[in-house]
Amino acid sequence: xxxxxxxxxxxxxxHLAKRFPVQKGLLDLVFSGREQQWVHAVxxxxxxxxxxxxxxxxxxxxxxxxxxxxxxxxLLDPSSGRILFDGEEIARKGQEELRRLRVRMxxxxxxxxxxxxxxxxxxxxxxxxxxxxxxxxxxxxxxxxLSLMERVGLxxxxxxxxxxxxxxxxxxxxxxVLARALITNPEFLVADEPIAMADVxxxxxxxxxxxxxxxxxxxxxxxxxxxxATAKYLCDRVAIMYLGRIVEIGARDQLFRSPHxxxxxxxxxxxxxxxxxxxxxxPVTKGEIPSAITPPPGCHFHPRCPFAIxxxxxxxxxxxxxxxxxxxxxxxx
Amino acid sequence: MAxxxxxxxxxSIDYPIAIGTVRAVRGVxxxxxxxxxxxxxxxxxxGKSxxxxxxxxxxxxPGRVVQGKLLFHGRDILQMNNGELRRLRGADxxxxxxxxxxxxDPLERIRDHFLEALAVHEPSFxxxxxxxxxxxxxxxxxxxxxxxxxxxxxxxxxxxxxxMxGLGLIHEPEILIADEPTTSLDVIVEAGFIxxxxxxxxxxxxxxxxxxxxxxxxxxxxxxxxxxYRGMIVxxxxxxxxxxxxxxxxxxxxxxxxxxxxxxxxxxATLPGSPPDLVSPPPGxxxxxxxxxxxxxxxxxxxxxxxxxxxxxxxxxxxDGKSSGGNSP
Numbered sequence: 001x002x003x004x005x006x007x008x009x010x011x012x013x014x015h016l017a018k019r020f021p022v023q024k025g026l027l028d029l030v031f032s033g034r035e036q037q038w039v040h041a042v043x044x045x046x047x048x049x050x051x052x053x054x055x056x057x058x059x060x061x062x063x064x065x066x067x068x069x070x071x072x073x074x075l076l077d078p079s080s081g082r083i084l085f086d087g088e089e090i091a092r093k094g095q096e097e098l099r100r101l102r103v104r105m106x107x108x109x110x111x112x113x114x115x116x117x118x119x120x121x122x123x124x125x126x127x128x129x130x131x132x133x134x135x136x137x138x139x140x141x142x143x144x145x146l147s148l149m150e151r152v153g154l155x156x157x158x159x160x161x162x163x164x165x166x167x168x169x170x171x172x173x174x175x176x177v178l179a180r181a182l183i184t185n186p187e188f189l190v191a192d193e194p195i196a197m198a199d200v201x202x203x204x205x206x207x208x209x210x211x212x213x214x215x216x217x218x219x220x221x222x223x224x225x226x227x228x229a230t231a232k233y234l235c236d237r238v239a240i241m242y243l244g245r246i247v248e249i250g251a252r253d254q255l256f257r258s259p260h261x262x263x264x265x266x267x268x269x270x271x272x273x274x275x276x277x278x279x280x281x282x283p284v285t286k287g288e289i290p291s292a293i294t295p296p297p298g299c300h301f302h303p304r305c306p307f308a309i310x311x312x313x314x315x316x317x318x319x320x321x322x323x324x325x326x327x328x329x330x331x332x333x
Numbered sequence: 334m335a336x337x338x339x340x341x342x343x344x345s346i347d348y349p350i351a352i353g354t355v356r357a358v359r360g361v362x363x364x365x366x367x368x369x370x371x372x373x374x375x376x377x378x379x380g381k382s383x384x385x386x387x388x389x390x391x392x393x394x395p396g397r398v399v400q401g402k403l404l405f406h407g408r409d410i411l412q413m414n415n416g417e418l419r420r421l422r423g424a425d426x427x428x429x430x431x432x433x434x435x436x437x438d439p440l441e442r443i444r445d446h447f448l449e450a451l452a453v454h455e456p457s458f459x460x461x462x463x464x465x466x467x468x469x470x471x472x473x474x475x476x477x478x479x480x481x482x483x484x485x486x487x488x489x490x491x492x493x494x495x496x497m498x499g500l501g502l503i504h505e506p507e508i509l510i511a512d513e514p515t516t517s518l519d520v521i522v523e524a525g526f527i528x529x530x531x532x533x534x535x536x537x538x539x540x541x542x543x544x545x546x547x548x549x550x551x552x553x554x555x556x557x558x559x560x561x562y563r564g565m566i567v568x569x570x571x572x573x574x575x576x577x578x579x580x581x582x583x584x585x586x587x588x589x590x591x592x593x594x595x596x597x598x599x600x601x602a603t604l605p606g607s608p609p610d611l612v613s614p615p616p617g618x619x620x621x622x623x624x625x626x627x628x629x630x631x632x633x634x635x636x637x638x639x640x641x642x643x644x645x646x647x648x649x650x651x652x653d654g655k656s657s658g659g660n661s662p
Contacts, residue, residue: 060519169608170377199376200546201604204590208603226519229549229594233601256594270524272549274591276572279553284524288489 009084010188010220011049011072016081016091018042018067022293039292041067043244044081046319051187054214054221056235056252058228058267062289063241065224069190072222073107074098085188103133106181110193112173116165123149123161126179133184144183151216152179152209171202178209182217192224207234228271232256237325240264243292243300246319250326260328263301299331307332337364338507338540339388339426344401346380346387353612357383357396359564362638365508370534370541372555372572374548376587378611380564385510385544389422424454427501431513436497437485443467443496444481450503470499473536474529491522495529505537512544527553548591552576557644560584563609563619566638570645580647583620618650626651 022037127145149157195203239249248261266285302312346358403410447467468478568581589602606623621631
């Protein structure tokens with residue numbers, strides 16, 4: 001059964017968009033004629049994730065990668081577009097139906113300490129989703145939590161079950177958050193920068209654990225990160241976002257060995273390499289990611305792009321297939 | 334080799350707290366040479382930030398130096414009076430912190446930050462002279478002179494970080510200490526910032542102490558690297574030596590924990606065990622409880638940082654290290 005479903009699509013996102021109104025200030029109240037401004041956080045984004053796959057969503061801050069992740073698990077409501085989870089359209093589902101779906105899709109955030117209640121014991125936190133969803137008896141809940149704690153390396157589980165989050169190290173609290181996300185036996189996990197705040201050795205441990213759990217529990221991930229070295233390590237496919245749009249998407253080797261979009265190239269070139277004999281010598285791309293309220297027209301990247309031509313300012317370049325499964329949104333492709 | 338402008342000798346810093354004493358820095362020694370970039374790397378709690386702050390005697394209370402010397406051109410910073418210390422801070426040794434938003438005053442224009450910093454050490458400067466100096470620095474950092482009239486919130490994160498560096502450079506100090514200067518920056522901005530530090534090093538012949546947990550970033554710029562664990566330097570050497578041929582088992586593990594975009598690696602190393610106990614460390618080598626090559630002596634006696642070739646030293650019994658003589662106070 002599992003074999004048959006291995007390559008089927010689990011998540012499909014079509015023309016997804018999310019815009020936020022820009023908060024009005026005092027001046028806008030006085031001059032009420034001023035037009036409402038919008039931040040286009042996610043701007044017509046489409047992709048699919050196959051069952052058992054890890055799709056990386058990479059980009060700088062303000063690229064819309066986290067908003068995309070939140071839309072997928074419906075922590076935010078999309079402005080337009082479709083989200084299909086296992087064939088079912090979920091973009092406009094109500095809260096009751098979403099509750100049922102959340103058993104199957106979970107999310108893990110960057111900061112484990114602010115994701116855990118300081119007053120709830122670790123074991124209870126891990127077991128909590130089972131109670132919310134009424135999935136097990138009291139004893140069953142405890143046993144399920146203990147067994148999952150063992151699996152994520154929270155050992156001795158019996159001992160740690162009664163601890164409070166502040167009594168654990170940062171690496172362990174991130175394991176608690178992972179265990180809590182996995183207790184309902186979900187198929188899909190959105191991991192939003194789960195290692196960004198951790199120490200080097202803790203990062204490595206969490207990455208190894210994510211990889212192991214994926215294989216053992218047949219999970220599918222959307223892995224959101226600003227660190228391309230990490231994306232390369234964990235992901236099967238990677239999408240690069242810039243100002244709300246996907247500018248390039250492809251299999252890991254396609255994207256890292258033959259990047260096409262000038263922005264992807266700029267990002268890759270800027271990644272520091274832990275090897276002093278291979279220091280970057282070329283200067284990096286100038287400038288910083290512009291405001292999402294008034295993004296540059298046409299291709300958003302053109303003001304910073306070394307290859308920009310007049311046409312780049314005129315129209316948004318569509319994502320075009322360069323090779324099977326590898327798409328790039330650049331007029332020069 | 335160039336002259337050592339800063340020598341840290343057997344420095345220890347304690348934080349007395351309710352449940353005991355946190356021995357944040359324990360018997361650390363190193364030298365900083367003219368025009369070099371020294372990377373100080375390690376994980377949270379290793380003492381790298383405390384060490385950086387203590388060079389300007391800015392470690393947070395109740396932390397205090399319990400032993401050692403901090404020699405700046407042979408003069409002990411720990412013996413300086415308030416006047417000498419004021420002269421040292423900013424004019425001779427400047428410091429740049431990790432978060433520019435909390436270090437810049439939101440109600441002051443950029444130019445006022447510069448004028449205020451100038452007034453501390455150069456009261457004779459006229460406003461015109463001061464603005465000229467500030468404008469020159471800004472241009473060297475790749476920011477237009479006109480932005481002096483703006484407020485911090487009008488600048489991007491990368492610009493604010495460059496302003497912080499500019500404020501540090503206004504008195505043309507000999508040493509710049511930068512504590513995690515790129516943590517809040519995106520990757521392209523971070524790379525641009527590293528380029529800026531490299532060019533400043535050339536232009537001003539400044540010596541830089543770069544404190545960071547980001548080994549890949551440090552590898553891009555450091556001439557030498559000191560690796561800290563649990564308040565001690567466990568290894569020091571040239572950047573190439575440290576990455577190509579790490580000697581200490583901790584350094585080896587730490588480097589193998591970092592994903593390298595240039596390498597198609599299948600697995601990252603992990604560090605077994607828990608982070609070290611800061612209050613009651615093991616009697617021997619601080620890394621011994623987590624070390625895969627631990628020997629009987631490691632748990633008993635702490636190894637001393639012992640020279641292994643020119644400019645290279647490691648504190649590990651695997652290399653016939655000498656004992657550092659226990660944790661004597």
